[in-house]
Amino acid sequence: MLTIKEIAERANVSRTTVSRVLNNSGYVSGEARERVMKVIEETGYVPSENAKSLRTKKTRVIGAILPKISTETSSRLVKGMDDILAKEGYQILLANSNLKPEKEIEYVRLLKSRHVDGIILSATNINSGLTGEIKRLNMPFVAVGQHIPELASVIFDDYQAARDMASLFIKKGHKRIAFIGVDEKDRAVGHCRKLGYVDAMEEHQLPIEEGWVQKGEFNMESGYHCMKAILEESKTMPTGLLAVTDRLAIGAMQYLKGQGLSVPKDMAVAGMGASELSRFITPSLTTIDFSVEDAGREAARLLLGYINGESYHEKPQVVHHRLLERESI
Structure with missing residues (x-):
């Protein structure tokens, strides 16, 4: 050569x-x-990339740890990251935690051993083991979707987004609104979105009856079974349903249709996430667009700054959201 x-x-x-x-x-x-x-x-x-790495002490590779590599949200996040990183000559090495916190810690260590220049983590929940490992390794790092105190984070306003959506139901005249969430260990999706729903109901002095609130997983089948539980366990039939993800909302809609109930005539339904499928189901799903690509771009910009010696932003960077009102409400 x-x-x-x-x-x-x-x-x-x-x-x-x-x-x-x-x-x-x-x-x-x-x-x-x-x-x-x-x-x-x-x-x-x-x-030679190896020779360049030895000279510059940089591999031009960024590690990205994702909760589920196959989801639309993950692909949108990576696209946003790549929009920025590719222009600077960086490649992305992907790792799939499969929603397991222990895998996130394992991949942080692995990516460090592979000498990546920095890590972007889309975490499911934040625990002391994870934050301790990140601080111990002392490398450029940005979290997306969850706020990690003392480290850089790009977050969505999950609380306000859920409150905005619940307020839309109320504005449309709904007073009995059910809710499908996820485990509150996931602070952003599980805790903050539920709190936004609860506070909107309390603000308008609306009750939350037993059976109206169910906890599911991140898939359509779970939404289907949660909707079934809401109808079976509720003394009073709700007229609206807010689900914390589009997949949960779509699963709930399928159960309602199977019971001969009409959306939105018998039950108004909304999700969160603005998945592509939300536009094409019938009726089209009212949802929240969290601008995931923008979050990926912002995370990449921050990380490149830290790689080049900039100081950490301890205050999280908040990405805007939009409410997309469609046929399901």
Whole structure:
């Protein structure tokens, strides 16, 4: 394989000039740059990534730990990250925690051992083991979707989004609104979204009857069974349902349809997340767009800043959301 010394000899320039052209650093005259680029094009020279890493002490690789790599939210997040990182010559190494906190800790250690330049973590919940490991490893790090005190975070306003959605139900005249959530160990989706619903109901002095609130998992089947439980356990039939994810909402809609109930005539339904499927089911699903791509871009920008020596932002960066009112309410 051609060396920098050989390129310098063929282009009749110094090795320093070749290095500056390859790394796009330092002054090089236009004529010298053209000679170097001509040799590179003619020979098909590709610089060794290992050699570059040794010189710059950077691998140009970012680790991304995702809760479920197959979900639409994860793909949108990675797309946003890649929009920024690719322009700076970075590649993304993906790890799938499969919603298991212990896997998140394992992957943080693994990515550190692979000498990635930094890590972006989309965490399911935050625990002392995870935060302790991140601080111990002392490397550029950004969390997305959950706030980690003393570390950089990009978050959504989950509380206000759920409160906005519950308020829409109330504005439309609904006074009996059921809720499907998830485990509150997931602070953002489980705790904050439930709190937004509860506070909206309390603000308007509306009751939350026994049976109206159910806890599910992150899938449609769970939404189906939670809706079944709401109808079987409630003394009073609710007229509206707020689910913390679109998948839960769509599963609930399928159960209602199977019972011969109409959405939204018999039960208004809303989800959260603005999944692609939410636009195409019948009726189309009212939902919250959390601008996940923007969160990915912001996380990537922050991480690149930390890699380049900027100080950490201890205050979390909040990404905006939009309420998309459709046919299901």
